[in-house]
Amino acid sequence: MDSSSINNCIIENEQCPYPDMDEGTYLNKDIWFKVITGKMDLKMVQCIYWSMQPEYDATPEELYAISPDYINGRRMCYGRGKNRVTDNELYLPSPDHLIPQAHGGPCTIDNLRIVPLKFNILKRDMLKEEWQEFKEFMDNHLG
Numbered sequence: 001m002d003s004s005s006i007n008n009c010i011i012e013n014e015q016c017p018y019p020d021m022d023e024g025t026y027l028n029k030d031i032w033f034k035v036i037t038g039k040m041d042l043k044m045v046q047c048i049y050w051s052m053q054p055e056y057d058a059t060p061e062e063l064y065a066i067s068p069d070y071i072n073g074r075r076m077c078y079g080r081g082k083n084r085v086t087d088n089e090l091y092l093p094s095p096d097h098l099i100p101q102a103h104g105g106p107c108t109i110d111n112l113r114i115v116p117l118k119f120n121i122l123k124r125d126m127l128k129e130e131w132q133e134f135k136e137f138m139d140n141h142l143g
Contacts, residue, residue, distance in 0.1 A: 022081040
């Protein structure tokens with residue numbers, strides 16, 4: 001599936017969520033109803049889920065504010081469960097700590113950003129400088 005097809009699927013999927021209750025996507029029936037009636041989008045559902053995790057000390061609204069719709073021209077897929085239209089880790093958003101917790105970074109919103117899952121997995125506990133060195137090495141040696 002090419003990026004244009006994935007983008008179209010994501011847009012269509014976010015406009016027409018599954019009408020049946022999907023425990024993987026919706027945290028409860030109230031949230032399901034808000035999505036179905038257009039009062040909440042799937043990005044907010046994902047932000048609510050992230051805000052419940054202990055490693056992110058932020059409200060859903062704060063996370064929503066830093067969650068981009070696009071990264072490098074790619075539309076991010078905030079769907080979960082049945083509403084996830086891709087498993088491509090470049091389209092799946094993931095909260096990243098600017099200063100990793102392993103290096104004493106806080107869990108607060110000012111230390112968080114949303115990046116593609118693939119980059120977050122590769123970065124792991126690297127600091128920004130270490131990540132840039134690693135990326136430069138990979139670019140130079142793997143083309």
